[in-house]
Amino acid sequence: MLEENRGLLRFGAVVLVVVLVVVGGVLLFRGGSNTKLTVMSIPNDLTLRLDGHEIPANGEVNVKSGKHTLEGSRPGFQSYTQTIDISGKALNYKMYLYANGPEGREWAQRNPEQELELEHEAGKNYDEMVDRLRAKYPVLAYLPYVGDGFEASQAPSKSDPNNPEAISLAIEVYGPQGKTKALQWIQGYGWNPTTLDIIWTTGK
Incomplete structure (x- = not known):
């Protein structure tokens, strides 16, 4: 009987934690007008956080207007943080991380299509930066x-x-x-x- 009660207590604690996480997420995205944020990430299994709350690395989430912080991280890759400004219009965002260790380089060998997309995006970003520099200087x-x-x-x-x-x-x-x-x-x-x-x- 004692073991059964302990099991029920553990189950209740787990449920409470899940509820708190869900409620926390709801509270994060409540208030103001909601906007659809669509995210695509490479690696596709990285950990993505919006204002400190974990969200799917790929997919859609409703976010209130204003400034938000996106953080991407994964072992073997350089973490990246970006502030985005959501003004009421649907926003697409690409979170790309670059390998900086053996685990990241091994991932690139196992995922050549994603690595190719990553290289393409890096070249595109470089060209865009050069264009901005030439316009500024x-x-x-x-x-x-x-x-x-x-x-x-x-x-x-x-x-x-x-x-x-x-x-x-x-x-x-x-x-x-x-x-x-x-x-x-x-x-x-x-x-x-x-x-x-x-x-x-x-x-x-």
Whole structure:
């Protein structure tokens, strides 16, 4: 009889936990207008959390409008966190993780189709980033450039080094007139030197 009561207590505890998880999820997505969020993930068995609550890695979920945080993780892969802004329109989101360990590389060998999609998306994202950089920094179209007493090239941003979409204009000058000539070159295209993140160095 005692064992039977203990079994009932354990069962009740499990049910309570399940109810709390479900209720927690309902509360997360209640309030405000609901919007359909459709997610596709690679690897398709990664763990996906929305505002800390686990949701299906692939499929649809109703989410209230506003800013939300998506977190994807899986052993053998680099975790990724992204803030999304849901404004009332249905949103499609792709959560892609990239292998950074033996388990991830083994997964890629076992799932060549998903790995191919992952590589395609990485190339697409890179091209889109390059387009954004060129729109933000028109000077990129002229780099590298060798001028009269100076050389100009692209370098990681000195003021925002952790931002992959921020760059510095690296200018190496030769002789006393190098900097003047470089500034003339910049202004000749209508760019304002004070708006550029410039790294000045002196060559031999």
